Amino acid sequence: MTKQQANWSPYDNNGGSCVAIAGADYCVIAADTRMSTGYNILTREYSKICKLADKCVMASSGFQADVKALQKQLAARHLIYQHQHNKQMSCPAMAQLLSNTLYYKRFFPYYSFNVLGGLDNEGKGCVFTYDAVGSYEKVGYSSQGSGSTLITPFLDNQLKSPSPLLLPAQDAVTPLGEAEAIDLIKTVFASASERDIYTGDKIEIVVVNADGIRREYMELRKD
Amino acid sequence: MFRNQYDTDVTTWSPAGRLFQVEYAMEAVKQGSAAIGLRSKTHIVLGCVNKANSELSSHQKKIFKVDDHIGVAIAGLTADGRVLSRYMRNECINYSFTYESPLPVGRLVVQLADKAQVCTQRSWKRPYGVGLLVAGLDESGAHLYYNCPSGNYFEYQAFAIGSRSQAAKTYLERRFENFSDSSRDDLVKDALMAIRETLQGETLKSSICTVAVVGVGEPFHILEQETVQQMIDAFEIVGEQEGPAAEPDAAAAAGQEAAAADQGGSTEEGVAPMDI
Numbered sequence: 311m312t313k314q315q316a317n318w319s320p321y322d323n324n325g326g327s328c329v330a331i332a333g334a335d336y337c338v339i340a341a342d343t344r345m346s347t348g349y350n351i352l353t354r355e356y357s358k359i360c361k362l363a364d365k366c367v368m369a370s371s372g373f374q375a376d377v378k379a380l381q382k383q384l385a386a387r388h389l390i391y392q393h394q395h396n397k398q399m400s401c402p403a404m405a406q407l408l409s410n411t412l413y414y415k416r417f418f419p420y421y422s423f424n425v426l427g428g429l430d431n432e433g434k435g436c437v438f439t440y441d442a443v444g445s446y447e448k449v450g451y452s453s454q455g456s457g458s459t460l461i462t463p464f465l466d467n468q469l470k471s472p473s474p475l476l477l478p479a480q481d482a483v484t485p486l487g488e489a490e491a492i493d494l495i496k497t498v499f500a501s502a503s504e505r506d507i508y509t510g511d512k513i514e515i516v517v518v519n520a521d522g523i524r525r526e527y528m529e530l531r532k533d
Numbered sequence: 534m535f536r537n538q539y540d541t542d543v544t545t546w547s548p549a550g551r552l553f554q555v556e557y558a559m560e561a562v563k564q565g566s567a568a569i570g571l572r573s574k575t576h577i578v579l580g581c582v583n584k585a586n587s588e589l590s591s592h593q594k595k596i597f598k599v600d601d602h603i604g605v606a607i608a609g610l611t612a613d614g615r616v617l618s619r620y621m622r623n624e625c626i627n628y629s630f631t632y633e634s635p636l637p638v639g640r641l642v643v644q645l646a647d648k649a650q651v652c653t654q655r656s657w658k659r660p661y662g663v664g665l666l667v668a669g670l671d672e673s674g675a676h677l678y679y680n681c682p683s684g685n686y687f688e689y690q691a692f693a694i695g696s697r698s699q700a701a702k703t704y705l706e707r708r709f710e711n712f713s714d715s716s717r718d719d720l721v722k723d724a725l726m727a728i729r730e731t732l733q734g735e736t737l738k739s740s741i742c743t744v745a746v747v748g749v750g751e752p753f754h755i756l757e758q759e760t761v762q763q764m765i766d767a768f769e770i771v772g773e774q775e776g777p778a779a780e781p782d783a784a785a786a787a788g789q790e791a792a793a794a795d796q797g798g799s800t801e802e803g804v805a806p807m808d809i
Contacts, residue, residue, distance in 0.1 A: 386630050393598075393622050 321421045325508030327457030328369035330427035332435035336488045336519035339427040340495045341369040344511040354511040366401040366428035371455030373421035380420045401428035405438040412444030423454035450482030457502035457509040503530045544656045558682035561662035565608035567731040570666040571691035572677045573715045576748030577668035579606040580724040596745045600625040601752040602635045603669035608695035610662035638669030642678045642686045650684030664694045700730040
């Protein structure tokens with residue numbers, strides 16, 4: 311008597327890749343705009359990026375229905391925070407909230423692979439990277455999603471700081487300028503879309519710095 | 534009102550068909566410092582008088598942002614008002630979450646009224662001792678409602694509650710027919726004039742009043758003290774005589790404290806630290 315298996319899954323993977331890079335006074339968060347299911351494309355113009363607070367932006371790949379639900383949860387919690395504290399949530403605070411929200415559903419997780427980027431309280435760029443159940447870490451750069459296996463090694467080559475065992479401790483934030491970081495993002499996505507079928511169409515690039523938040527787009531391969 | 538044998542419990546009717554505890558709760562509203570509201574077709578302005586207890590303390594917060602399209606001014610037991618504001622904020626957030634659209638004002642005031650009614654029919658509760666002027670904008674236009682401790686609510690073109698509100702009401706009654714088509718700035722000016730009426734001769738300064746606006750294309754926000762002071766000066770609405778020296782000084786000192794804290798805080802909710 312073999313164990314009965316489910317004949318449907320509550321999850322689906324809508325593909326796509328997300329990247330974030332932290333700089334000394336800026337943070338770049340980018341994601342492609344393709345939403346797919348199986349071998350089909352659902353739309354070429356879907357935003358995976360969500361502004362959670364004034365200086366805090368999240369990009370998520372995975373199951374977009376769960377991503378949307380997660381974004382709404384965080385937005386509602388942020389409103390409550392603003393009513394209670396009279397100010398916007400800082401990026402590190404939002405990072406912890408996201409972690410708690412994800413772990414809350416430890417036994418029926420949000421199928422959402424997130425990168426959170428923004429400026430911390432001192433105005434320095436910060437990036438937090440997550441797994442589906444809320445384990446997170448502050449890093450200098452990160453990539454998630456279907457193209458992450460192609461993107462991460464390249465970012466490591468360009469941005470990785472020397473071993474954390476070296477003293478004095480090195481800050482993982484890249485010394486690259488904002489324009490160079492954006493250029494790197496464009497290169498990285500162009501390469502990923504060559505080989506990853508789920509990444510392509512367009513990149514949405516969001517830059518958070520002292521002047522605020524701005525958005526740019528770049529075309530990618532449509533195949 | 535005098536004490537009588539029917540006023541101990543909220544669940545006791547008097548032979549004349551009155552619930553005295555509810556009426557006493559409405560008295561509490563009349564004791565609070567004044568709050569006024571007025572609306573045009575596109576904007577609603579809320580104003581209130583802020584009187585600090587002493588030179589040393591900050592004034593109580595009487596105007597609360599509930600959502601981008603709704604705000605409330607209270608008179609009476611401010612603690613009750615704070616709790617009800619928190620309830621209103623929650624309702625707005627939950628509605629937005631479910632329906633991806635702003636909670637219609639009329640719905641919110643009904644929920645608020647029903648919540649107040651519950652407290653008039655339970656022996657282990659007491660009525661809320663606060664009157665709320667709810668200002669909100671939705672698809673059907675600009676609205677101003679007054680919610681009573683009794684659980685009743687009414688819609689108004691303009692209204693005033695709290696102590697010495699009759700003076701403001703008289704002013705508003707004279708002018709209300711023009712409000713519908715008033716411009717936003719004229720509406721704020723009328724609000725400041727109405728507030729001045731309740732001050733009974735004391736100088737109108739931005740440190741003793743708070744003004745908030747919500748309208749088409751303008752989310753609910755409390756006006757900055759400097760803006761209010763400029764409008765007062767521009768419209769040349771200063772009280773006829775100086776009040777007794779102690780009162781305005783005390784109010785001004787409290788106002789400076791609040792102003793200093795205001796600069797640090799966000800423009801939407803200028804609150805002094807002690808008010809939280």
